[in-house]
Amino acid sequence: MIKVGIVGGTGYTGVELLRILATHPEVEVAMITSRSEAGQPVADMYPNLRGYYDLAFTEPDEATLAQCDLVFFATPHGVAMRMVPGLIAAGTRVVDLSADFRIRDLDVWAKWYGMPHESAEWAGRAVYGLPEVFREQIREAQLVANPGCYPTAVQLGFLPLLESGLVNPAHLVADAKSGASGAGRQGKIGMLHGEIGESFKAYGASGHRHLPEIRQGLELAAGGRVGVTFVPHLLPMIRGIEATLYAEVRDPVSFDTLQGLFEKRYANEPFVDVMPFGAHPETRSVRGANHCRMALHRQEDSPVIIVSSVIDNLVKGAAGQAVQNMNIMFGLEETAGLAAPALLP
Numbered sequence: 451m452i453k454v455g456i457v458g459g460t461g462y463t464g465v466e467l468l469r470i471l472a473t474h475p476e477v478e479v480a481m482i483t484s485r486s487e488a489g490q491p492v493a494d495m496y497p498n499l500r501g502y503y504d505l506a507f508t509e510p511d512e513a514t515l516a517q518c519d520l521v522f523f524a525t526p527h528g529v530a531m532r533m534v535p536g537l538i539a540a541g542t543r544v545v546d547l548s549a550d551f552r553i554r555d556l557d558v559w560a561k562w563y564g565m566p567h568e569s570a571e572w573a574g575r576a577v578y579g580l581p582e583v584f585r586e587q588i589r590e591a592q593l594v595a596n597p598g599c600y601p602t603a604v605q606l607g608f609l610p611l612l613e614s615g616l617v618n619p620a621h622l623v624a625d626a627k628s629g630a631s632g633a634g635r636q637g638k639i640g641m642l643h644g645e646i647g648e649s650f651k652a653y654g655a656s657g658h659r660h661l662p663e664i665r666q667g668l669e670l671a672a673g674g675r676v677g678v679t680f681v682p683h684l685l686p687m688i689r690g691i692e693a694t695l696y697a698e699v700r701d702p703v704s705f706d707t708l709q710g711l712f713e714k715r716y717a718n719e720p721f722v723d724v725m726p727f728g729a730h731p732e733t734r735s736v737r738g739a740n741h742c743r744m745a746l747h748r749q750e751d752s753p754v755i756i757v758s759s760v761i762d763n764l765v766k767g768a769a770g771q772a773v774q775n776m777n778i779m780f781g782l783e784e785t786a787g788l789a790a791p792a793l794l795p
């Protein structure tokens with residue numbers, strides 16, 4: 451059994467890790483931290499986990515965490531970068547769900563996250579945890595930087611178009627919408643039901659911290675500069691992201707060619723589902739599941755290709771992808787613990 455620790459066990463991604471790992475055949479959760487709930491049994495706080503865990507929250511003590519084979523960080527930005535070097539020196543591997551190690555350029559990171567980076571060495575050595583691109587590097591990684599939720603939905607939808615060179619990389623548009631759990635469990639007035647219920651808005655349209663992460667991944671796929679406009683929106687629902695992506699083809703190309711391109715690119719990917727041309731993937735078709743479902747569209751003779759991509763922000767956008775990365779790192783079946791289908795309705 452792989453001995454796992456979770457730092458940040460009372461947040462939405464922490465409790466989602468617990469839910470997924472509760473039935474994982476190869477994992478024992480040995481430690482789960484919370485400073486505010488230390489001493490409280492997990493099952494008292496989360497009744498859905500009653501009968502699954504005989505474990506209480508503890509303070510995030512580095513020496514105890516270092517006894518684990520793998521530690522997940524489900525903490526706000528700036529926490530993992532201070533603890534990771536010590537854990538890795540002690541032989542513990544890490545999957546960080548925060549953004550601490552996602553961005554290569556540390557000046558860019560500091561600008562968007564509002565603090566100087568404190569672990570330049572590991573920012574350079576971390577592997578970006580998008581298995582559909584970096585599976586081989588993830589196998590050997592000491593530290594995996596789990597992608598952000600919006601960047602997962604957006605990158606997976608654009609990748610085949612950019613890798614093939616079929617589209618003009620200068621004018622990409624990602625119009626994305628998220629449920630409120632994307633903002634975490636901390637109380638904020640702007641996230642109250644009375645503030646977001648029966649309403650819908652764009653936010654971060656002048657710039658969101660996921661923009662540099664998205665750009666970094668798309669530039670790698672395109673092999674050069676890309677121009678991308680990313681606008682997130684907040685939906686009055688709990689889980690799910692839908693990203694509607696727009697790209698212009700350089701030369702005329704048939705529906706069949708485009709559909710074939712996507713189907714071939716993701717043929718061996720257990721968690722990416724390319725639906726029939728013209729389908730409309732719904733967020734509820736991935737709720738609670740580690741899947742990204744996508745479909746292609748084109749209007750009459752327009753050169754614009756439309757991709758609709760959906761994920762559950764807490765699963766393929768966070769905890770599920772983190773477990774997928776753990777499975778790859780430890781040579782387990784990649785789908786272990788992640789095989790359950792979505793909740794519908």
Ligand SMILES: NC(=O)C1=CN([C@@H]2O[C@H](COP(=O)(O)OP(=O)(O)OC[C@H]3O[C@@H](n4cnc5c(N)ncnc54)[C@H](OP(=O)(O)O)[C@@H]3O)[C@@H](O)[C@H]2O)C=CC1
Pocket residue numbers: 457458459460461462463464483484485486487510523524525526527529547548549597598599631632633634635636763764767768
């Ligand atoms: N929500 C989502 O859909 C997604 C979230 N992420 C990222 O995952 C991370 C966690 O997100 P989420 O679960 O939503 O966050 P929450 O705000 O819901 O939870 C944060 C957790 O971290 C703990 N924590 C806070 N500060 C510290 C600290 N200094 N040291 C140790 N533990 C700390 C908190 O517990 P306590 O204060 O009691 O210790 C709490 O358990 C974030 O970086 C987020 O950006 C990534 C993709 C999607």
Ligand SMILES: CC(=O)N[C@@H](CCC(=O)OP(=O)(O)O)C(=O)O
Pocket residue numbers: 547548549597598599600628629630631632633634660682684
């Ligand atoms: C709805 C909502 O507020 N979503 C969050 C998503 C960010 C997230 O959780 O991902 P990171 O780990 O990259 O911060 C936001 O826009 O800030």
